Amino acid sequence: MKQRWIVRVLKIAAIGIAALGVFGFVVMSLWNWLAPAVFGARTISFWQALGILVLSRILFGGFRGRPRHSDHWRRRMKARWEAMTPEEREKFRQGMAGRWGCHGVPGEESADPGRA
Numbered sequence: 001m002k003q004r005w006i007v008r009v010l011k012i013a014a015i016g017i018a019a020l021g022v023f024g025f026v027v028m029s030l031w032n033w034l035a036p037a038v039f040g041a042r043t044i045s046f047w048q049a050l051g052i053l054v055l056s057r058i059l060f061g062g063f064r065g066r067p068r069h070s071d072h073w074r075r076r077m078k079a080r081w082e083a084m085t086p087e088e089r090e091k092f093r094q095g096m097a098g099r100w101g102c103h104g105v106p107g108e109e110s111a112d113p114g115r116a
Contacts, residue, residue, distance in 0.1 A: 024050040 028049035035041040044052070084092065 020050070020053075023053060027052055 024046055028044055028046050031041075031049060031052070032043040036043060081089070
């Protein structure tokens with residue numbers, strides 16, 4: 001189970017690095033194509049393009065992150081969960097475990113004897 005999380009984190013990190021590289025290349029290409037012709041500015045390198053991305057994030061995006069639109073969803077889900085009977089909760093857990101690829105609910109024996 002721990003290996004799954006490590007692989008998942010590595011995949012997300014690789015996608016993040018690739019996205020950063022693509023965005024940096026796009027900013028560099030657009031700057032070098034437009035800014036010298038329009039403003040008479042000099043061309044920039046890839047690392048300067050990444051610096052422009054970071055600077056624009058600081059100036060226009062801030063460090064607070066995006067507003068959490070999921071708060072409304074969480075409140076609704078919590079209210080539904082509290083309104084469920086214990087049998088409904090167990091049925092919901094089993095349905096989610098099956099949907100997300102979990103094999104059984106923690107604390108229960110697996111139906112497949114090959115699984116530990």
